[in-house]
Amino acid sequence: MLVIKDLHAKIEDKEILRGINLTVKPGEIHAIMGPNGSGKSTLSAVLAGNDKFEVTEGEVSFNGKKLLELPPEDRSREGLFLSFQYPVEIPGVSMVNFMRTAVNEHRKYKGEEALSASDFLKKMRDKKKLVEIDSKLTNRSVNEGFSGGEKKKNEIFQMAMLEPTLSILDETDSGLDIDALRIVANGVNKLKTENNATILITHYQRLLDYIVPDYVHVLYKGRIVKSAGKELALELEEKGYDWIKKEFED
Amino acid sequence: MTVTSQIVNLQEEYLALYNQNEAHLLNGAPDRMNELRQEAIGHFERLGIPSNKVEEYRYTNLQPFFKGTLSIGFSNEQLGVKLGDIFQCDVPELESYPVFLVNGWYSFQNVKDFGLPEGVIMGSIAEIGKKHPELLEKYYGTAANMDRDGLIAMNTAFAQDGLFLYVPKGVVVDKAIQIVNIMTGDVDRLAFQRNLVIMEENSQARIMVCEHTLSPNKYVINSVTEVIACENAVCDIYNVQNQHNLTTQVASTFIRQKAYSNVVTNNLTLHAGVARNNVVVTMEEEHCESHIYGLYLTDKNQHVDNFSFVDHAKPDCLSTELFKGVLDDRATGAFAGRVLVRKDAQRTNAYQTNKNLLLTEDAKINSKPQLEIYADDVKCSHGATVGQLDDAAMFYLRSRGVSEAEARILLMYAFAYEVIEKIRVEPLREQIRGLVEKRFRGELDKCDSCVVCGQLGNSLTCL
Numbered sequence: 190m191l192v193i194k195d196l197h198a199k200i201e202d203k204e205i206l207r208g209i210n211l212t213v214k215p216g217e218i219h220a221i222m223g224p225n226g227s228g229k230s231t232l233s234a235v236l237a238g239n240d241k242f243e244v245t246e247g248e249v250s251f252n253g254k255k256l257l258e259l260p261p262e263d264r265s266r267e268g269l270f271l272s273f274q275y276p277v278e279i280p281g282v283s284m285v286n287f288m289r290t291a292v293n294e295h296r297k298y299k300g301e302e303a304l305s306a307s308d309f310l311k312k313m314r315d316k317k318k319l320v321e322i323d324s325k326l327t328n329r330s331v332n333e334g335f336s337g338g339e340k341k342k343n344e345i346f347q348m349a350m351l352e353p354t355l356s357i358l359d360e361t362d363s364g365l366d367i368d369a370l371r372i373v374a375n376g377v378n379k380l381k382t383e384n385n386a387t388i389l390i391t392h393y394q395r396l397l398d399y400i401v402p403d404y405v406h407v408l409y410k411g412r413i414v415k416s417a418g419k420e421l422a423l424e425l426e427e428k429g430y431d432w433i434k435k436e437f438e439d
Numbered sequence: 440m441t442v443t444s445q446i447v448n449l450q451e452e453y454l455a456l457y458n459q460n461e462a463h464l465l466n467g468a469p470d471r472m473n474e475l476r477q478e479a480i481g482h483f484e485r486l487g488i489p490s491n492k493v494e495e496y497r498y499t500n501l502q503p504f505f506k507g508t509l510s511i512g513f514s515n516e517q518l519g520v521k522l523g524d525i526f527q528c529d530v531p532e533l534e535s536y537p538v539f540l541v542n543g544w545y546s547f548q549n550v551k552d553f554g555l556p557e558g559v560i561m562g563s564i565a566e567i568g569k570k571h572p573e574l575l576e577k578y579y580g581t582a583a584n585m586d587r588d589g590l591i592a593m594n595t596a597f598a599q600d601g602l603f604l605y606v607p608k609g610v611v612v613d614k615a616i617q618i619v620n621i622m623t624g625d626v627d628r629l630a631f632q633r634n635l636v637i638m639e640e641n642s643q644a645r646i647m648v649c650e651h652t653l654s655p656n657k658y659v660i661n662s663v664t665e666v667i668a669c670e671n672a673v674c675d676i677y678n679v680q681n682q683h684n685l686t687t688q689v690a691s692t693f694i695r696q697k698a699y700s701n702v703v704t705n706n707l708t709l710h711a712g713v714a715r716n717n718v719v720v721t722m723e724e725e726h727c728e729s730h731i732y733g734l735y736l737t738d739k740n741q742h743v744d745n746f747s748f749v750d751h752a753k754p755d756c757l758s759t760e761l762f763k764g765v766l767d768d769r770a771t772g773a774f775a776g777r778v779l780v781r782k783d784a785q786r787t788n789a790y791q792t793n794k795n796l797l798l799t800e801d802a803k804i805n806s807k808p809q810l811e812i813y814a815d816d817v818k819c820s821h822g823a824t825v826g827q828l829d830d831a832a833m834f835y836l837r838s839r840g841v842s843e844a845e846a847r848i849l850l851m852y853a854f855a856y857e858v859i860e861k862i863r864v865e866p867l868r869e870q871i872r873g874l875v876e877k878r879f880r881g882e883l884d885k886c887d888s889c890v891v892c893g894q895l896g897n898s899l900t901c902l
Contacts, residue, residue, distance in 0.1 A: 237838050241830075265840035277835040281853025290849065291839040298840070330853075331835075347839060 190215050190386055191256075191355055196247035197411075198235045205231040207411035208247070213355065216383040220397055220422060221390045223408035224430040229390045230274055232408070233359040237271040238264050252354065265291075266298040270353030272344040274360040279331040284343075287331050288313065288350050295351060316349040320376035338369030345376040356380075357388045362396035374399030394426035409437055443510040443626065449502060450487045454480065456511070457596055463513040468599050469568025471575035472633070479585050479595035486589030495588070498773035498805045499715050499744040504659055504687040509629040515544040515565070515600060534866075535617040535647065536561070542622055543630035543662070544600045558607035561616065564635055565600045574605060578637055582665040582693035582721070590689050594663040598633035601662070606642040606672075615645045615864055622660065622686070623653035632662035638672035638700075645675040645864050650690075650711075652682045660688045668700035670724070675703040675863055679871070684712040684741065691717040696756075698724035703863060705732040707871060708743050709878050718747045722756040722784075733762040734858040736878050737770035737802075744773040751784040754814075760791040763858050765851055765879075766802035776821070777809040784814045791821040796828065796854050848879045 196209040205228045213219055223229050235242050236249065238261030249256040256264060279287075292312070293303040304312065317327060322342045332340050341361055348356055358377065362370055377387065377400050389400060397405075397419065405421040406413045409430075414437045415421065425433075442460060446452045457464070457480050465473050488505045489496035536553045538561065539546040545563030553561070560567060560574075568575045585592040602618055622628065638644060652658055668674050678690065688711060694702055706716045720729045735743040749758045764772050774793045795804045808821035828850050836846035855875050862868040 237834075239834055239838075260843070261834060261837040262840050262842050265838055271838055273835065273838075277829075277831045279829075279832045279835070279850070279853055281856035282836075282849050287836070287839070287841075287849065290845055291836075291841050294840045294842060294845065351839065 190252055192250045194248050196232075196235070196249060197245045198231060198242045199245055200231070200242050204245070205242070205411055206235065209408075209411070209413060211406065211413060213386045213388065215354070215386055217404065218381075218387045218389065218400060218402045220402035220405045220419075221388060221408055221413075222392065222405060222422065222425055224434070225392070227408045228411045229408050230359055233271055233357045233388075233390055236264075236357060237261060237269065262294070263298070265351065265353075266295050268354035270348050270351055270356045272341070272348060272356065272358040272361050274363065276332050276335075276340040276344055278333050278335070280333045282331045284327045284329060284331055285313070288327075288347065291347075292350055312350065316346060319379055320346045320349050321372050322346045337364040338366060341365060341369065341373050342376070345373050345380075349376065349380055352380075354385045355388070356385070357390065359390045360392065361389070362391055362393060370396065371399065394422045397422045407433055409433055440514050441510050441512045441516065441626075443508060445508050446506050449505060450484060453593065454484055460513055464597065464599060467514070468565055469575050469579075470572060471579045472564075472568060472598070475580050475585075476596050479592045482586050482592035483589055483596055486587075486592055488593070489589055495746060495775065496715075496744075497775075498771075499713070499742065501590070501687070501689065501713075501715065504713060505629070507657065508627060509657075509659060510624075510626040511597070511629050511631075512542055512544065513599070515563075535615045536612075537617045537619060538602060539619045539621065540600075540602065540632065542624065542628060543598075543620075543632035543660070545602065556610050556612055558610055559612060560603065560605040562603055563600055564603040564633060567603045567605075571605075574637060575635070578665070578667050579635055580665075582667060582695045582719075583663050583691065584693070584719075588691075588717075590661055591663060591691060594631050594633060594661050594691075598631040598663065601633040601635070603634070604636045604644070604646070606638050606644050608639040609641045610639075611642065612644040615647050615867065618646065618648045620648065620650050620662075621653055622651070622656075622658040622682070625654060625656065627657040629659045630661070632660065634662070634664040636664065636666040636674070636676075638666070638668045638674050640670045640672065642669075643673040646677070647864070647867060648676070648678040650678065650680045650682055650688065652686055655683065655685070657685045658682070658687070660686070660690070662688070662690050664690070664692045666692065666694040666702065668694065668696045668702050670697045671699040672697070673701045676705070677862060677864070677867060678704075678706045678716075679874075680706070680708045680711050680714055682711045682714075684739065686711055687713040689715045689717070692719070694718070694720045694729070696720065696722050696724070696727040696729060699726045701728045703730045703732070703861070705858070705861060706734075706745065707858075708733070708735040708737070709874060710736075711741060711743060713742045715744045716746065718745075719750075720748070720758065721750045722752055722758075725753045725755045727753070727756040729756070729758045730861065731758065731760045732858050732861045733774075734855055734875075735762075735764040735772060736855070736875065737764070737772060738767035739770065740768070741770045742772065743770075746775050746777075748777040749779070749789065751778065751780040751787045751789060753781075754783060754785045754787065756784065757788040758790070760793075761858060761861065762793045763795070763855060764804060765796045765798065765854060766804060767798040769799070769801045771803045773805045773807075774823070775807040775809065778811070778819065778821075780810075780812040780814050780817050780819065782813040785816045787814060787817040787819065789817070789819045793823045794854075795823075795825045796851065797825060798828070798851075848876070851879045852876055
């Protein structure tokens with residue numbers, strides 16, 4: 190589904206990703222962990238198409254397409270979803286209007302008719318229930334005045350609406366209380382099928398108690414320096430990142 | 440009768456025009472309007488049409504627009520326009536009392552029995568001014584200061600008609616009053632319109648003004664509206680400007696507020712060639728509240744200039760100002776907001792905000808707050824911003840599959856919505872939302888039926 194080969198990216202003159210290799214297959218859950226500044230969020234931003242970062246080398250294939258050549262909206266329409274670490278507040282754009290526009294643009298891309306108003310509202314209702322998001326939130330402007338937990342729930346709600354094949358959850362657990370974390374994790378688990386895949390980007394092991402990964406990768410200084418099964422997360426939780434840093438100090 | 444003149448040197452020719460037509464001007468107009476003409480033309484002779492050398496018109500030189508071959512109607516001719524053919528005011532949710540003015544003159548066609556609440560007087564100022572001279576005697580010309588601005592002097596000298604509204608003590612006008620101003624005819628035209636709104640104690644009214652152009656001629660409009668809001672009166676005035684690019688409009692609104700009165704003005708400039716809106720509020724007594732809003736959406740070579748002046752003459756009053764603009768292509772704009780807090784106006788609250796979104800490198804805005812505070816116990820603030828569309832929000836929307844073009848529209852709309860939300864008439868707010876979105880999509884065709892007032896299409900007006 191996703192094949193990343195030797196991906197390098199920089200912001201201004203600073204190289205952040207220095208040769209990432211990663212393959213994700215349908216049905217898999219990958220966790221990418223690593224200390225602050227290792228390039229975790231950059232990787233997700235580059236995959237989603239944020240043009241603040243410049244890709245200098247490497248390629249990414251997503252369901253057979255050259256991902257890096259697509260504008261962000263087409264990456265989304267092809268089935269990629271990024272749950273933002275810091276979802277943006279957009280006063281004046283209603284959640285309903287935003288989601289209707291997004292869902293219908295996805296449908297148009299696939300050559301499908303736009304959803305009727307009633308079908309769309311039904312879909313909203315169903316997905317809201319699925320991810321346990323408060324109706325009040327979806328009646329407001331996009332993320333405006335939402336708490337940290339509400340914003341993350343809203344990301345998962347959007348994910349449910351857009352039904353991506355690959356979801357990248359960037360630090361979705363940071364700043365969440367245990368109840369919000371459970372709701373967010375439940376949402377992700379409910380949306381999981383054998384045809385879609387998830388990349389969890391996280392700093393802590395906590396989220397992985399709720400969403401169990403098939404693979405854990407450690408990102409350090411722009412490279413994946415260690416890959417193993419879920420037990421690696423526990424090891425990291427126990428020992429921290431220092432032993433990795435020591436092992437791979439340039 | 441209509442007189443056509445060639446204007447090259449402005450004052451000289453306008454003075455001559457006045458002198459030649461003084462008899463027509465005096466004929467049929469109420470005494471109070473006529474009494475002020477001599478003094479007004481004197482001020483006009485001294486002040487002239489403002490150029491950008493006049494501080495308050497620094498970013499809008501109006502002189503070129505008042506030159507050329509222009510026709511002025513000196514009597515109510517109606518120009519053979521059958522309003523029934525042009526308009527169908529049938530927006531059902533927008534229940535209103537519709538009134539039409541053609542080229543600045545009150546239209547007596549299609550006047551239905553409105554069933555206005557008892558005691559409310561609405562109609563032509565020329566006609567009602569003669570029936571109720573005492574009302575004009577007491578209020579006409581008391582708000583619009585003509586010795587500072589040549590255009591106000593000019594309007595006072597030349598104006599013969601306009602809308603008159605009187606709401607007596609304690610009366611609430613249930614439906615909105617909708618004033619449809621139409622510029623039409625097959626000649627280039629200069630029009631003067633003079634409106635007077637008197638809100639007695641405890642009265643309430645909401646007024647919507649829709650400005651339209653119906654034929655592809657050059658139009659210059661110099662209109663003055665005076666509003667007197669007596670104690671505890673509540674009055675909303677929404678002005679929706681949707682005119683073609685050959686239009687120059689100077690719309691001046693002067694508001695006198697008495698104790699506990701509450702007034703909202705909102706100038707929504709959706710489309711205009713050159714628009715200059717003046718809003719002047721004087722708080723003559725304590726505990727007044729005034730909200731002054733404006734939204735301007737411009738593109739091509741359009742120019743919109745909003746000027747406001749709030750005179751906090753008495754203590755314990757509140758004023759809030761919010762003006763927002765979206766400027767595309769080579770459009771230019773200006774905002775100047777003067778707030779004067781006089782020495783005794785303690786506990787004044789005055790807040791002013793002007794925010795602008797520039798979509799191109801060529802679009803330009805000049806924003807100038809001007810606060811003069813002579814009292815020491817006040818809360819005043821002002822802020823002006825000029826920016827571009829937010830990259831982070833843009834990326835967020837696109838990352839969900841929304842195209843760049845659609846994301847731009849959503850964000851432009853989001854920027855404008857703050858002003859739209861201030862509209863206190865729910866159906867109008869809905870209509871404006873739709874109209875603004877159409878404008879951003881480039882679908883606001885002035886040939887379309889206007890959603891606000893049901894103006895039917897006319898292919899000639901596509902300019």
